[in-house]
Amino acid sequence: MTDQLLREAEALLYREALLLDEGSYDAWLDLFTPDTEFWMPAWRNESEQTSDPDSELSLIYYQGRSNLEDRVRRVRSGLSIASKVRLRVMHAISNVLVTAQTPDSASISSCFTVHLVDVRAGRTHTFFGRYEHELVRTDRGWRISRKVIRLLNDVVPTLLDFYSI
Amino acid sequence: MSAYRMTDLIDDRPTDGVFRINRALFSDPDLFDLEQRHIFEGGWVFVGMACQAEKPHDFFTGFIGRVPILVSRSGEGALNGFINACPHKGARIAQQCSGNARLHVCPYHSWTFDSAGTNRNIKWKSAGSYGAGFDREDHDLARIPRFGEYRGFLFASLNPDVPSLDDYLGEARKLIDLLVDQSSDGVELVPGAVRFTYAANWKMQLENCSDQYHFTSTHPSYIRILEARAKEQKNEVVQSTLGGSDFWKEDAAGPTGGTFSFAHGHVLNWGLMAVTPALPLFERADEIAARVGAERRNWMFNMRNLTIFPNLQIAENASSQLRVIRPVAHNYTEMQTWCIAPRGESAEARRMRIRQYEDFFNPTGMATPDDTVAYEECQAGMARQERPWLQGHARGLAASVEGGNAYSDMIGLHPERSVLGQAQTGDESLFHSYYRAWASRMREALA
Numbered sequence: 001m002t003d004q005l006l007r008e009a010e011a012l013l014y015r016e017a018l019l020l021d022e023g024s025y026d027a028w029l030d031l032f033t034p035d036t037e038f039w040m041p042a043w044r045n046e047s048e049q050t051s052d053p054d055s056e057l058s059l060i061y062y063q064g065r066s067n068l069e070d071r072v073r074r075v076r077s078g079l080s081i082a083s084k085v086r087l088r089v090m091h092a093i094s095n096v097l098v099t100a101q102t103p104d105s106a107s108i109s110s111c112f113t114v115h116l117v118d119v120r121a122g123r124t125h126t127f128f129g130r131y132e133h134e135l136v137r138t139d140r141g142w143r144i145s146r147k148v149i150r151l152l153n154d155v156v157p158t159l160l161d162f163y164s165i
Numbered sequence: 166m167s168a169y170r171m172t173d174l175i176d177d178r179p180t181d182g183v184f185r186i187n188r189a190l191f192s193d194p195d196l197f198d199l200e201q202r203h204i205f206e207g208g209w210v211f212v213g214m215a216c217q218a219e220k221p222h223d224f225f226t227g228f229i230g231r232v233p234i235l236v237s238r239s240g241e242g243a244l245n246g247f248i249n250a251c252p253h254k255g256a257r258i259a260q261q262c263s264g265n266a267r268l269h270v271c272p273y274h275s276w277t278f279d280s281a282g283t284n285r286n287i288k289w290k291s292a293g294s295y296g297a298g299f300d301r302e303d304h305d306l307a308r309i310p311r312f313g314e315y316r317g318f319l320f321a322s323l324n325p326d327v328p329s330l331d332d333y334l335g336e337a338r339k340l341i342d343l344l345v346d347q348s349s350d351g352v353e354l355v356p357g358a359v360r361f362t363y364a365a366n367w368k369m370q371l372e373n374c375s376d377q378y379h380f381t382s383t384h385p386s387y388i389r390i391l392e393a394r395a396k397e398q399k400n401e402v403v404q405s406t407l408g409g410s411d412f413w414k415e416d417a418a419g420p421t422g423g424t425f426s427f428a429h430g431h432v433l434n435w436g437l438m439a440v441t442p443a444l445p446l447f448e449r450a451d452e453i454a455a456r457v458g459a460e461r462r463n464w465m466f467n468m469r470n471l472t473i474f475p476n477l478q479i480a481e482n483a484s485s486q487l488r489v490i491r492p493v494a495h496n497y498t499e500m501q502t503w504c505i506a507p508r509g510e511s512a513e514a515r516r517m518r519i520r521q522y523e524d525f526f527n528p529t530g531m532a533t534p535d536d537t538v539a540y541e542e543c544q545a546g547m548a549r550q551e552r553p554w555l556q557g558h559a560r561g562l563a564a565s566v567e568g569g570n571a572y573s574d575m576i577g578l579h580p581e582r583s584v585l586g587q588a589q590t591g592d593e594s595l596f597h598s599y600y601r602a603w604a605s606r607m608r609e610a611l612a
Contacts, residue, residue: 040529042357045262050357054516057357057504059529061520070390074531080386081542082534121364121541155499156361158541159534 002098009108009135010096012142017091017112020163025072029065033136033145038062040149040165049150059151060162071162082159085120089163093131106142108133112149116164125157127165169196170612175600176554182562184597185554191366192547197495199610200603204475205230206323208606209333209429211477211489212236215244215317216353217263222280225263228491229323234309235259236319239281240267246309246321247282258306262358282306316345317352318477328429337431339578340471343464344479346457347446348507354487355504355519361528362499363537365544367492370500371599373536374470374478374488375434377422378560378591383539387524387531421588422468424561424595425573425580430474430602432595433580435572436482440466445484445514445521446507460575474602479505483532484522496544502526558600561592 012031019028032038040059041049050056062068075083092113100107114127134146149165169189174196176185189196210229213236217225224237226249235249235258249257251271258269258278268285269278277286284304287293311322313330315338320330327333334341345351363369373379381388422436440450444466454462468482478488487505492498504522506515525532561584569580584592 042359044356044358054512054519055355057355057359057519058523059359059527061523070394071531074386074390077386077389079389080531080535081383082538083386120538123364154360156359156528158361158363158528158537160529161534 002101005101005106006096006098008142009098009106009133010093012135012144013093013096013108013110013131013133016144017093020091021089023086023163025076025163029068029072031144032065032068032147033138033143034065035063036065036068036144037146038068038162039147040151043154059154059156059160060149068162075161075163083161085118087164088117088119090115104137105145106135108135112165114165118158121158123157126153127160128152129165171604171608174611175604177597177601177604184558184562184594184600185556186558186600187553188547188549188555189553190603191368191544192495192549194495197366197492199607201230201492203610204603204606205492206232208324208327208475209311209320209322209330210475211473212246212312212319212321214354214487215314215319216351218244220265222265222267223263224259224266224269224280226257226259226261229309229321230492232323233257234321235269235306237266237269237280237282240279241281243281244312244314244319245282246312246319247306248309250307251276252284252302252304252307253287276304278306282308316341333429334473335429335431336427336579337433337471337473339576340433340469341473341479343461343469343576344481344485344505346461347453347465348449348509349456350508352505353508355506355515355522357504359502359527359529360499361502361533361537362493362497363540364497365537365540366495366547367490367498368599369540369543370478370488370490370498371472371475372557372596373540374472374480375424375432375595376591376593377424377434377436377586378593379536379539383535384532386535390531419587420585423570423572423583423585423590424592425569425578426582426595426598427580429605430599431472432474432598433469433471434592434595435470436468438467445510445518448511448514449507464576472599474599475606480526483525484518486522486526500528558593558596561586561590561594564590564592565594 016031039061042057042059044050053061074080093110095111097109098106099109110131112131116125129152130150132148133144135142136145151165174187174190176183212227213225218236218238221238221240221242224235226235233249235247238244249259251258253274253276256271256273258271267280275288279285282305309321310325311327313320315334318341425433471479476490480486485505487503489501506518524530528534564584565582567582569578569583570585573580586592
């Protein structure tokens with residue numbers, strides 16, 4: 001059962017990565033539940049991240065998929081100079097672990113490395129850290145009800161959008 | 166002495182209606198070195214907030230120009246600023262960004278200093294066979310020559326020969342008051358610092374904060390989303406202060422805001438905004454009016470971007486941000502940013518402030534990347550060329566008047582110059598104050 005779940009979770013994470021790499025944002029959004037929580041905490045100091053998004057700052061915090069839809073709308077709008085030349089990105093996911101499970105839900109931990117080429121500026125960068133995915137079983141398969149992105153190298157070089165992490 | 170004369174760099178001829186800046190200010194590495202020495206290491210700069218070292222022995226570290234500094238609160242509660250370098254061999258004695266330490270022990274040879282900077286131990290001193298001259302030297306941590314606080318804002322100068330902090334801040338103190346007085350307990354930094362870099366000159370950020378002209382052209386993607394969200398009124402979407410305001414709308418009628426310039430390079434650009442629930446401050450609107458008067462209260466709800474030259478910016482528009490500009494190279498800048506907020510606001514107001522902040526101010530949000538990418542595009546065009554003069558400091562010149570106006574009078578504010586703007590004024594003449602302060606600090610380095 002756990003092996004099966006692990007394979008399904010890996011397949012979902014790899015698919016999510018591919019959709020972001022390809023820029024297939026509608027299909028990417030479809031992986032999330034409407035009430036999904038999308039959270040990239042900030043760092044309080046050298047070693048601790050912020051833990052309460054309502055009283056501490058996050059790099060990104062959204063409750064509800066419609067906020068992610070806004071982010072997608074913005075990069076597609078043609079009205080954002082930061083989004084005009086799409087960065088080439090490659091998400092590599094590894095160290096996937098099932099950390100908790102029930103028949104209809106699962107907690108998945110993984111590592112991510114995102115290599116980016118900012119063609120406009122002629123530079124490359126790597127973002128890396130850990131993901132925590134909360135998955136729920138729906139009649140359309142697993143969906144993401146919560147995603148936490150723990151970005152380790154958090155000094156942002158000029159820009160970081162939802163497809164960069 | 167530099168190869169430049171001041172008049173090669175800043176063409177400041179008020180009687181001819183001319184104010185122009187040479188691209189070299191953004192692109193010349195030699196000028197950048199002079200700026201580090203004469204602007205950042207040569208006069209008052211912002212170094213941090215008293216609340217970053219609140220308890221005895223609390224400390225935080227940072228830089229003034231290229232010089233590492235340590236701000237430490239002594240056991241008696243006094244804040245002091247030191248050079249964060251061991252007198253022995255120069256190692257930084259504190260490496261953490263902040264913490265609490267009664268004693269700072271140098272990691273290299275264990276020279277030890279207390280939280281008031283006094284040397285408490287030189288390892289194996291008696292066996293050290295020091296020459297007679299050694300005891301005549303001061304072994305304490307070097308103090309930053311000038312260090313002072315205004316209402317929780319800490320400033321310091323590596324150059325002892327500067328005006329008093331009160332003189333330097335001048336009328337801008339009243340604008341700091343408008344922030345600090347939002348709570349009878351003052352302000353605090355929301356936990357979680359955000360840093361980002363951009364590959365362009367520090368003065369791009371200096372100007373952008375005060376640049377109303379760019380907003381509708383750089384941020385339409387964000388504005389569209391605000392407009393859509395304002396219509397939806399859904400709970401889950403992040404609403405914004407700016408969604409309900411006219412100050413940036415191109416078809417608004419009458420004065421919508423303006424700019425004030427002050428001595429020593431400080432400027433404010435501001436926009437009229439109503440006392441509405443779109444601001445987290447609304448919950449205490451009546452309390453504030455009772456405490457500081459209705460006019461000061463109304464001003465607290467206005468959009469305000471304040472720069473304290475050369476490195477502090479306080480932006481109160483979509484939310485409230487404290488920004489510190491750290492120049493690294495002529496074409497590379499690091500920004501340190503925090504959400505600054507009145508103490509004691511309700512959990513709901515704080516949540517709203519944080520959500521608005523993240524969407525607008527973060528380099529991971531929907532507005533700041535469009536600014537920083539634009540800075541980098543500008544930097545490309547700062548390369549030396551036949552036409553050295555930029556045309557970006559000219560708007561508003563004919564509308565600029567000496568002294569203030571009815572809006573500054575409301576709060577007893579006395580700017581050196583002011584512009585009262587329509588929505589499309591996009592004043593750039595307030596930047597002149599930056600460059601006159603720049604010229605004043607750079608004068609001894611340039612012919």
